[in-house]
Amino acid sequence: MALLPGNKFLKARQTKGIKDATGREASPLPTDKSRIELGTEIQTRLAGSPVYGEIYTFAPAIDQFLKSHLFADIFGRDNLDYQSREIATIAALASMKGVNSQLQAHFRIGMNTGLSEAQMNSLISVLKSKVGKPEADNAAEVLNQVLSNKSQ
Structure with missing residues (x-):
């Protein structure tokens, strides 16, 4: 669970x-709206259009979970902006390995x-120094694929 290392980190800083x-x-x-409605609005705004896909056909409940919990409960909170x-x-x-589609x-x-592209490349530079070169190289390759698909 990610909270435990975060708590340990903060306690070390306090020490x-x-x-x-x-x-x-x-x-x-x-x-004035349900969590599903709010989550759908946020998900659509972030994705740029309504989100459909094979995963929702395979596991329809995941659509409800993502919209009501991830996008409404978490992304709907206003204490951290979408970019952050x-x-x-x-x-x-x-x-992580094996999550290139995500x-x-x-x-x-x-x-x-x-x-911006520059901000995402800066993030990749931080990944290289803090996480590792293989992870940063993979992220750079994935970003380049996204950018080349965008320009087509």
């Missing part, structure tokens, strides 16, 4: 006398949020 500011709490989600969320998502995916999708979503 060194480093005081980290606590971020503000998120505002409540809108009450995508940078974190791209970095996490780029650090990495490709999140590079596209990153561009939909306004991230």
Whole structure:
């Protein structure tokens, strides 16, 4: 679970006398629409169009989970902007093996949020120094595929 290493990291900083500011709490989600409606709106905005695919036919419940939890409950929170969320998502995916299709999708979503090619290349540079050259090279290759498909 990612929370445990994060907590350990913060405690180590506290031991060194480093005081980290606590971020503000998120505002409540809108009450004038369901979580499915809110999640669908956010997912469509990020993807650039409504999202369909084989995964939803294979496992229809995943569509409900993604829209209501990921996009409404998490992306619907206003204490972190979409670009920052995508940078974190791209970095996490780029650090894993076997997730290039998701990495490709999140590079596209990153561009939909306004991230520039230069910003994504800067992220890849950070990955190279902090995660590793193979992961950074893979991310660069995936980004190049996304950019070449975009220009076609």
